[in-house]
Amino acid sequence: MIFTDPLFLFVFLPIVLITFYTISHFAGKNAALIVLFVSSIIFYIPHSWFSVALLIIALIVNFVIALAITFMDDEDKRRKRLYLAGQAYNFLSLCYFKYKIVSLLFGPSGGVLVDIAGIAIPAGISFYTFHQAAFLADAYGREKNVLQFLGKLSSPKAMVSAFCRYGAFVSFFPQLIIGPITYLSEFNPQIQSKRFLRLNPIDLAVGLTFIAIGMFKKVVIADNLAPTVDVVFSAANVGAEIHPVQAWIGALAYMGQLYFDFSGYSDMALGLARMFGLRYPINFFSPFKANGIIDYYRRWHMTLTRVIARFLYTPLSVAGTRYAMFNRLAPIPAHLLSLWIPMLVNFQIIGIWHGALWTFVVFGLMHGFWFALETEVRASKWYRNFSKDKNRLFIGFLERAVFFLPLLLSLAMFRSESVAGGFHLFSQMFGTSFDAPSAFNMRYPVMMLGIAFSIIYLCPNSVELMRRYRPAIMTYDNKSYGPAFLRRLWRPGWVQAAYMSVLVLAALYYVSRQPPFLYQGF
C-alpha cells in the first residue's frame, strides 16, 4: 500500500488505529506492539508475498543473531564471527536482490538463482537492511537500549513477544518502505515511557496535520511537476534539441519534484507514527535553503547521511588519518587518505544505494568531489579571512549562489535516464537551440515552479511550523533559515484547521491520479 491510496487512508489506517488503542487498553503494551507488527505485514503484503517472506527471514536472522551476541561474552571469539555473518547476510541479500549481482555475473544461464534475482526489487529493502544493520551494530556495541528492549527472555512466550517488538521496530508501516532509518536508542525509550499507548488528542491533531502537509506536497506539487520532468528528460535521453528555457524548466521542475515527493512522504511518515504516539527522526530540514553541500547533507535525507557517515565515512577517515599521522605523510597524501578517498567512497555508496545505474555513479562522484572541495575551502585560511569581516547577509547570498547551479545539475544527472542523456540536457541548458520546437505549454509548469520555489525559500518547514509540539527527533542541529516573520507556529484551532482543510481538499482533488513515490524505487 502507499500512503496516498484512499484505501490506506480511509480504511486501513482507521482500523489499525482503533485496534491499536483498544487492544493496548485491554491487553497492554506487548499486545499493542503485536498489532503494529501484524498490521505492518498486512500493509506490506500488496507489494508481493515474496517480499514479505524475505522481510520475515531478515527479521528472524537479525533477531536471533542480536540475541546471541547480546548474551555472549566479549572474549568469545564466535561473537565477532556471528556479528560479521549477520552483517554479511544483510548486505549480501541487499546486493543480491537489489543489484541483481547474480544475473550480472552469470547471465541468463544461472538457472534458479537468476530466476530468483530476476524478480522485482523487494520494496523497502534498502531501508530495512540499513535499519537492521544499525540495530545489529548497536547490539554488538552493547548499546544500553538493546538489553532493555529485548527484556527478560525466560520463556518461549517472552521470546515471541520480544520478536514481535523487534518486528514492530523494524517494520512499523509508516517507515518500512521509505524510512526514516531509525536507531533503537530513538524507538526504545518511547515504548518504555508511561505515556506510550495513552490516547492523546494532540498526537492525532499533530499527526493529521503532518499527513495533510505531506499529501499536499506529494500529490499537489510533486505530481504536478512530474509531467514536465518526464517530457524534458525523455527528450534529453533521445538527444532531441530542447529550447534552453524549457531545458531549465525541466531541470528545476525535477529539483522541486524530488524534494516535494520525498519530503512529502517523510512528513506523512512522521504524522502517521505520531498518531500512534511515536516520534521519528526528521529526514528533511529545508535542504534547498542550505549554504553549501556540507550544510545540504545535514538537511537532506538526514537519516541516510548519518547512518552512512557512522558506518562508512568515519571509520575510513579515522583509519586514513591514523595511517597518515603515524607515518608522517606530507599534507597532500594525508588529505587524500583522511578526506578525499573516504568522501568519494561515502558518496559513491550513497549514489549506488539508489540503484545500479551509471547516472547514480556520476551523481556520487559529483557530490563526493564537491563535498571534499567545499570542506577544504571552508577549512582554508584564505576563506576564513575572506569571510571574517564581510556582511553575513552578503556571505549567505554568495554561498547560496555558488551552491545552486551544481546542485541543480547533479540532481538532473540523478534523474537522467542515461549519463549521455544527462550531459545532453546540460548542453541544451547552456546551448543555443532557440529555434527548437516547443515541447510543452510553459504557462502551467512555470506557475507550479513559482509555487514550489516560493514554498521552498519563504515558508517555514513542517517541523519549524509544528515545533511547539516536538514533532520529530532532531537528527542534526540545524539553523532555521528564511524570513523569520513568515515562520508561523501551528496551534490547534479553527484558522489552522481551515488551512489544513484547503491542503487536504486540494490533495484529494488530485489523489485519483496516484503516481508512486519516487523513493519507493530505491
Place this chain on the structure above:
Amino acid sequence: MSDPQAILEQVTQIIRDLFDEYDGPVTMETTADDVAQWDSLSHVRLMVMIEMELGVHFSTSEMQGFKNLGDLVNAAAKQKG
C-alpha cells in the same frame, strides 16, 4: 584513574596547536561549536593527535559520541587508569 585536569592541560596544548586561530578558553565544557576551525575533518585529526600524545585508543563510535571535551578527557583518564 589519571588526573583529568592534567589530561585537559595536554589536550589544551594540542587544541592550541591544531586550532591556531582560536584563543578562547579551553575547558571541560568546550565543544566543536565554540571553535570555528573545528569541523568534522579536523575532529578526526584532533582525536588521532590526542591518541598519539596520550597513548590511548578511541573507537570510532566513542569519537562520534563525545559531547564535549569533558567526555573525551574522562574517557582518556579511564583508559590510562
